[in-house]
Amino acid sequence: MGETVLNTTPLRYSADGVSMCGQLALPDVQGADAPGKVPGILIFAEAPGVGAHVIRRAVALAQRNYVALAADVHGDGLVFDNPKTMLESINALKAQPERLHQRLQAGLQALAELPQVDPDRIAAIGYCFGGWCALELARTGAALRGVGIFHGTLHSPQDNSAGRIRARLLVCTGASDPLVPLEQVTGFSAEMNAAGIDWQVHLYGNTGHGFTSPEAGSNPRPGFGYSAESDRRSWAELVEFLDEIF
């Protein structure tokens, strides 16, 4: 996907009293060739915000004939470059989950209301913090066919929320990711089995946190970094998963 020309357009919507600015990628079909409504994919970005990585994913999904919206969580399409400010902002949202949920749900609504999108066929995916966001959105009972979580944490502050999930779950995670230790996968397994959710976890060896993002490549910490192999494999999983749920 590295060669893809970035051709998303801003999509503005409101949530939690804040003006949101996502990035929208549409399939390249026009006029008489235009298909009917197509499935929509909501994409939640890593903690800093809607940057190059998720914009590439949105474009790649649009090339597969999905409408893809990289949703904003911070407001005004802000991309943090200061980790301290970023964490303060995210922690403030996590401390008031109803505000966070409003923001996640508003992204879903903005996507579902697009004329090109079939609102009955929507999936959410996300990376790192965004993977957790996609799962949190499903835990609110949102009308999602599927959720794809890439190196995202799997536990939730929403107690007994697994039973509200209406989506099939695909988790792709690195076995050396210190933020998603295997005990967390074990807990997730027990929680989702008990709730009767359709779920699968794909565990990649010798793979750390952020493995889908080339931008993570230079991260010097053990357990973090890009893996071209696991990136490619997990993308193939997602393609297969979307084929399955739609």
Add this chain to the structure above:
Amino acid sequence: MGETVLNTTPLRYSADGVSMCGQLALPDVQGADAPGKVPGILIFAEAPGVGAHVIRRAVALAQRNYVALAADVHGDGLVFDNPKTMLESINALKAQPERLHQRLQAGLQALAELPQVDPDRIAAIGYCFGGWCALELARTGAALRGVGIFHGTLHSPQDNSAGRIRARLLVCTGASDPLVPLEQVTGFSAEMNAAGIDWQVHLYGNTGHGFTSPEAGSNPRPGFGYSAESDRRSWAELVEFLDEIF
């Protein structure tokens, strides 16, 4: 694959002083259309022996243009119908691993020597006991490009054997399989990461032991049984994996 006509032919070879009878499936190509040598897939069956399930897999792989050999481990193509006799026979082999290894290696050699097979492009797969056999064969240092293990146990009596593995590993396992608890996956993860092996584990929710085999469907024990969904998904994983390694 349920509709596939079974069209394997017996292939005889010797190992450990025993006459072995595997079942061979060849791609349907003839004359001028025949390709050069193609990759070979060695298939190890569930504990009872080479029965309908692995024969269907062999045929399905041949339809994908692989030469597939469902290898015999018991001798004379025996399929046990008495669980007690079967376990005695398997435990005798496990107690003398060099004998078991000879049998596994002889299957590989028989496949590699076929004129249709490229001996540099061979993978081994297996189901239940056969999955463990495929991994055991890799642990002997066998020349395998890949190993696919479906609801097979992951530990080995061969100490420090992970470093000898030359294959990429694909593990597909049910999260409710009592024979492959998640602690076993955790141990496998640590062992293979330490050895620098390329591995992936695909964990399926609400899925028990024997999930690929319709014949397991009537098994009344909790944690055992067929899952059409996980069977289909894990077959797709295998197809993708074979595409990748060859």
